[in-house]
Amino acid sequence: MEIASGLLHGFAVALQPYNVLWCFIGCLLGTIVGIMPGLGPAATIALLLPLTFKMDPAGGIIMLAGIYYGAKYGGSTTSILLNIPGESSSVVTCLDGYQMARKGRAGAALGIAAIASFVAGTVGVIGLTLIAPPVAVFALSFSSPEYFALMCLGLALVVLLSGTSLTKGLLSLLFGLWVASIGTDLFTAQARFIFGQAPLLGGVDFMVVAIGVFAIGEVLSSIEAGDDAEVLPVPRGIRNLLPNMEELKACRFAFLNGSITGFLIGCLPGGGATISSFIAYGIEKAASKHPEKFGTGVPEGVAAPEGANNADTGGALVPLLTLGIPSGGSTAIMLSALVLWGVKPGPLMMQDSPDVFWGLVASMYIGNVVLLILNLPLVPLFAQILRLPVFILFPVIFGISIVGAYGASGRIFDLGLLVGFGLLGYAMGKLKYPTAPLILGFVLGNSMERALRQSLMMSQNDLMVLVQRPISACMLGIAVLILLIPLFGSFNKARVRAITENG
């Protein structure tokens, strides 16, 4: 009852005309800026934060939430159209989204991403509304061993499902862990693997690795295909630019899977959209009747990670609003904005600042609708990018890649790294090494090392701490099972046959 009256109060705040306008402007700006490679939600919010300084707290946080949503959706657009992930959580969307674009279903993929964002975003907000307090308490029980186990589980799923050769999947993952280690050690400031290069002290930027391995590698492979390389087909007619009933039907479970996975993992401080999108994709593939088609452009392969990516938004706000703990970079910036406006996120926020708390929750319902209304009509427009002839499109991809890599740090040194990772992506494609484990290993490498070392510090270097805690033991057990599954002949035959039939 208290929740219902709070929500009604929130809608009264959020539906005020100027707040609806802020929500709309936030979604639009977030989508536009989020499309650019290198500018993920955190960077987009940071970039646009000054716009909200003069606004009242309710209007300001409503606009920031709109920006957050918009940026998340924008990041998927370049993943689908150009195989350039706008941020780490959009990497999985590349796997099937870009393949759909290659088959002439770019519009459908963008539409599915928009609908998945809407469904999962709404589920995430409902979750935030109803179960925020108990979930936040559960999230508090997660400590370093549980985070380490969670990451092991995510990595195991990705390795299992990313190719026919487990060895190559694991090697790709280990390479990603190594790249993540480059730079200054988290605890002791020891320089590691920097080859005498001072710019490497700060580590390798995610954009450089992702753009190099995915975008440049893909362009080089396409160029190798030679004169037969075709412009990506874009069918004419609005009907062909949006998902059809068959595709939407295929995504039913994926919408639900992405929504629940994204919300639950989003609730964990540090869980993040990246790992939730990988896990949702893994679950979707594992549960699918046709896992062999994943990676070739199936709509479920877009819907599940995109849903998880957006449901994470609602989940990420649970620890922020109820405990004052930001779960990642984006929510940390939102926290700083709230503090700036004199609002204290935490258990008392619902009582002390009901306008802001419930206004934000209600505005997220509205933001989901705004995002859908805004993005579905824009899908055909975005898809037109693919009508460019390849001899123009490929230089444009090189240009965007340079902007994305250079924009992250402002250093030409990073462009040199981009060149190296581009060659690596091309070589991995030729030698049939899966790239997804490399990216996830890189993204989670530092967090994984931190969680493991903190766990061992907690236990005076006793590794048993990882299996003595029930949640951690369960997740590690599942991860080990996942990696042992291929040792069972019949299952592995089915797994390999399923994946190789792709070809």
Added chain:
Amino acid sequence: MAKILRDGDVWSGAALAALGIYILVQASAWDYFSLDGPGPGFFPFWYGAAMTTLALVLIISKVRKSNAGQEPQQGIQPETQTGTPQDKPPLLDWTTTGRALGTWAAFALAVVLMAPLGFVLSFALLTFFIVAWVFGRPLLTAGITAVVTALAFHLAFPVALGVDLPTGFFGF
């Protein structure tokens, strides 16, 4: 033997084994455990060891398969599943591979030229090369595409959005 030496998996396995050994050597120079807990060498030691082991498994499985003259049976040796037809690295076709590597080299050269020439000129040169050499379009088409694309990027990013891009002697 010659067949093994032409196998991409063997070469990539050897490169990764070498990287794994390098990681192990480097990690052994750093603290494994300190008074405060695991040191900077702890985590790299373990993934370096795993990388070396797995890379050797990849090479050995290839050599064994080559000696046996048959594909490994799927499901019995999961680590050797690279022998499936789709996983065989294709033999190099130097015409097509050369086109890809030529483009990569041009990209690398464009990056080298970014510091002295700036983004606009070096990107225009890269675009010209791709359009004229890779796609074999007429030089006029290549020239127009290069100029228009580079200018469009300059207007969209540094001018309209204020995004910094490398500038050279000419200030753009």
